[in-house]
Amino acid sequence: MLRATAVAHSNLAFVKYWGKVDHTLNIPTNNSISMTLSDAKTTTTVEFDASLAADEIEIGGVMTSGDARISKHLDRIRAMAGSDLFAHVQTRNTFPSSAGFASSASGFAALSLAGASAIGLTLPDKELSMLARQGSGSACRSIHAGFVEWLHGSSHETSYAVQVAPPEHWDLVDIAVVVSAEAKEISSSTGHKLAENSLFWSERLRGMPALVDTVRGAILNRDFETFGRHMEAEALSMHAVALTSPHGNGNAWKSGIYYWAPDTLLLMTAVQNWRADNLPVYFTLDAGPTVHLITTSGHAAGVIAAVEHIQQEKDWRIFVSRPAPGAHIIKNEDSR
Numbered sequence: 552m553l554r555a556t557a558v559a560h561s562n563l564a565f566v567k568y569w570g571k572v573d574h575t576l577n578i579p580t581n582n583s584i585s586m587t588l589s590d591a592k593t594t595t596t597v598e599f600d601a602s603l604a605a606d607e608i609e610i611g612g613v614m615t616s617g618d619a620r621i622s623k624h625l626d627r628i629r630a631m632a633g634s635d636l637f638a639h640v641q642t643r644n645t646f647p648s649s650a651g652f653a654s655s656a657s658g659f660a661a662l663s664l665a666g667a668s669a670i671g672l673t674l675p676d677k678e679l680s681m682l683a684r685q686g687s688g689s690a691c692r693s694i695h696a697g698f699v700e701w702l703h704g705s706s707h708e709t710s711y712a713v714q715v716a717p718p719e720h721w722d723l724v725d726i727a728v729v730v731s732a733e734a735k736e737i738s739s740s741t742g743h744k745l746a747e748n749s750l751f752w753s754e755r756l757r758g759m760p761a762l763v764d765t766v767r768g769a770i771l772n773r774d775f776e777t778f779g780r781h782m783e784a785e786a787l788s789m790h791a792v793a794l795t796s797p798h799g800n801g802n803a804w805k806s807g808i809y810y811w812a813p814d815t816l817l818l819m820t821a822v823q824n825w826r827a828d829n830l831p832v833y834f835t836l837d838a839g840p841t842v843h844l845i846t847t848s849g850h851a852a853g854v855i856a857a858v859e860h861i862q863q864e865k866d867w868r869i870f871v872s873r874p875a876p877g878a879h880i881i882k883n884e885d886s887r
């Protein structure tokens with residue numbers, strides 16, 4: 552059987568995917584735009600093996616007793632190829648899972664490519680993106696290099712990501728400041744479901760098509776100010792929805808989801824002050840406390856110095872990413 556190893560990078564959304572019209576197929580309510588990140592990489596090897604009675608899955612060097620989400624994704628690949636063979640899967644990230652990068656994005660992009668390749672399927676990027684999307688929505692964007700847009704579509708065939716511009720188009724830098732290693736209480740998948748309970752939900756969606764056009768246009772024109780202002784406001788719009796998404800019952804009822812830690816707010820405020828002092832930097836936040844500081848390469852050292860200045864004794868970790876390549880195969884072996 553064939554064995555294949557693929558690499559994929561995580562991605563950071565500048566316009567967020569938050570809410571789905573189909574929670575099984577991961578069809579989102581709006582287009583989203585992201586950058587594929589150089590400093591957050593997953594390497595995955597898949598080998599289908601006729602002697603196996605179940606999938607064998609090793610994550611970060613540790614053998615699991617099975618992983619339902621990975622096996623379900625392998626089922627999709629098996630169904631596409633008409634195969635019933637189980638697989639050995641080995642997957643490893645270059646970044647800690649608590650770092651505030653979407654490890655499911657790089658993970659399912661790498662698994663899709665390695666799995667499809669190992670089973671003998673040659674899928675065009677569009678189909679690879681559709682496959683990855685079913686594992687985790689944001690994974691469909693990690694198939695592509697550089698700047699990427701996920702077209703929301705309305706069905707499996709119409710919901711996939713496309714490249715907006717290659718990595719070398721713009722020297723943006725993401726300085727991710729990990730302020731808390733605590734696991735989040737509400738997963739993204741649950742957050743997507745709760746979003747429609749927010750009173751701001753429909754308002755967020757109403758402005759989306761114009762916002763997506765503006766952010767895409769600002770990327771294509773390398774207009775940092777227009778890009779940064781819309782990106783930062785858009786992150787707060789997603790969090791406004793999360794903050795007003797009630798959930799839980801009885802005494803466990805909560806009025807909303809707070810993905811932030813106290814230091815998240817500290818950095819968000821600092822960014823506004825740094826800008827006032829002529830440091831060109833904007834922030835965005837995913838469903839977690841990590842603050843992503845976006846600047847251009849000429850100002851990256853200045854932003855890192857500014858972070859270190861306020862960090863003092865705090866136990867923050869910094870990951871610096873530039874636009875990265877898309878998912879690709881690094882090893883294909885015929886082990887028959």
Ligand code: DP6
Nearest residue numbers: 564567568687688689739740837838
């Ligand atoms: C806030 O892709 O992790 O990072 O499709 O349920 O796996 P599932 O959700 P996921 O959601 C990502 C949410 C986000 C915004 C984004 O990446 O666009």
